[in-house]
Amino acid sequence: MVHPRVLAAMAQPLLGHLDPAFVAMMDDVKTLLRFVFQTTNALTFPVSGTGSAGMEACIVNLVEPGDEIVVGVNGVFGTRMAEVIERAGGTAVRVEAPWGRVVRAEQIEAALRNCRRPKLVALVHAETSTGAWQPLADAARLAHAHGALFLADCVTSLGGVPVEIDASEVDVAYSGTQKCLSCPPGLAPVTFGARALEALGARRTKVRSWYLDVTLLQQYWGEERVYHHTAPISMNYALREALRLVAEEGLAPRFARHRLNHEALVAGLAALGLGLAAEVGHRLPMLNAVTVPDGVDEARVRGRLLAAHGIEIGGGLGPMKGRVWRIGLMGESSRQSHVLAVLAALEEALRAEGRAVAPGVALAGAEAVYAAAPRA
Numbered sequence: 001m002v003h004p005r006v007l008a009a010m011a012q013p014l015l016g017h018l019d020p021a022f023v024a025m026m027d028d029v030k031t032l033l034r035f036v037f038q039t040t041n042a043l044t045f046p047v048s049g050t051g052s053a054g055m056e057a058c059i060v061n062l063v064e065p066g067d068e069i070v071v072g073v074n075g076v077f078g079t080r081m082a083e084v085i086e087r088a089g090g091t092a093v094r095v096e097a098p099w100g101r102v103v104r105a106e107q108i109e110a111a112l113r114n115c116r117r118p119k120l121v122a123l124v125h126a127e128t129s130t131g132a133w134q135p136l137a138d139a140a141r142l143a144h145a146h147g148a149l150f151l152a153d154c155v156t157s158l159g160g161v162p163v164e165i166d167a168s169e170v171d172v173a174y175s176g177t178q179k180c181l182s183c184p185p186g187l188a189p190v191t192f193g194a195r196a197l198e199a200l201g202a203r204r205t206k207v208r209s210w211y212l213d214v215t216l217l218q219q220y221w222g223e224e225r226v227y228h229h230t231a232p233i234s235m236n237y238a239l240r241e242a243l244r245l246v247a248e249e250g251l252a253p254r255f256a257r258h259r260l261n262h263e264a265l266v267a268g269l270a271a272l273g274l275g276l277a278a279e280v281g282h283r284l285p286m287l288n289a290v291t292v293p294d295g296v297d298e299a300r301v302r303g304r305l306l307a308a309h310g311i312e313i314g315g316g317l318g319p320m321k322g323r324v325w326r327i328g329l330m331g332e333s334s335r336q337s338h339v340l341a342v343l344a345a346l347e348e349a350l351r352a353e354g355r356a357v358a359p360g361v362a363l364a365g366a367e368a369v370y371a372a373a374p375r376a
């Protein structure tokens, strides 16, 4: 869901991409992005395009042909990063973990030891295909100990769980607007730290993408304000408003809200005999991959939720196709009324699948969590 203030911002009259009023707005967006990324990185701005454009921007700027890149692959988006790394001419050294589990620091260390001169370690912080929450700080420390940079995909994590770019020593990260920032899709916030800029300055070859070359983009987003490409004006209005809403709520209360709604959902699911696919201790609050019980038609339940209850949940991707439902509780959508609505709908849909479900059992499970939570 997108807050009405964000929709209203998008309906404002347009400005030129070098209009002083728009330039001031760009500065607001950069400042607010530094706040959500928890960084002082000067080069923090939204790339034009969705999260995948942020991924490409980070990778094509840092990877040169022949570079060795250690990449965590435990879901769709780590797999996509490896693909983009190879398209940029890099050698992707895949460190794999079963889908639903996180990549272990020891695996990363072993891969780094096997490289001649690793350039970068890349991990997905919040793997949207499985609901796994990947720790970053230890991997960043290992990358640096081996002379490599550290890249994090924060598409689904930003605004929903702590993303501490500076404290975790992440050198470069990207995100997307449509997940926990609750903005329409269309921009990809990125941040580049000092070590990443140094590596960019030391490139032997030109960045292979003109559109995503951050040395060109920073002339527009930095002090010079040189035209590069026409900024998506209305999307920047939207992003500024969405980020203001994050700042008004505050990061800690926002993360606590995501966590509470997740815990209530999990309790309600447990009452229905349903569990999560991601490993215990590494479960994202905003993306809940629920294991489909034997004998239940995964797609039919999803179809029923949409048709009869107006609730859209995701299906499984890749090896999880047909095996999980993915319930998003992101940004504006992470709210008690949504948790209760999806649980009530699941109760009804499971009964329609022939399962014995006592009426109200899931709601009672979730409500007990809300009742025990300290009042905000």
Ligand SMILES: Cc1ncc(COP(=O)(O)O)c(C=O)c1O
Pocket (backbone or CB within 6 Å): 050, 051, 052, 053, 055, 077, 124, 126, 127, 128, 129, 153, 155, 156, 176, 185
């Ligand atoms: C973790 C992660 N990375 C990258 C992407 C790609 O973003 P987009 O679909 O906005 O291009 C997504 C999208 O769902 C994602 O969840």
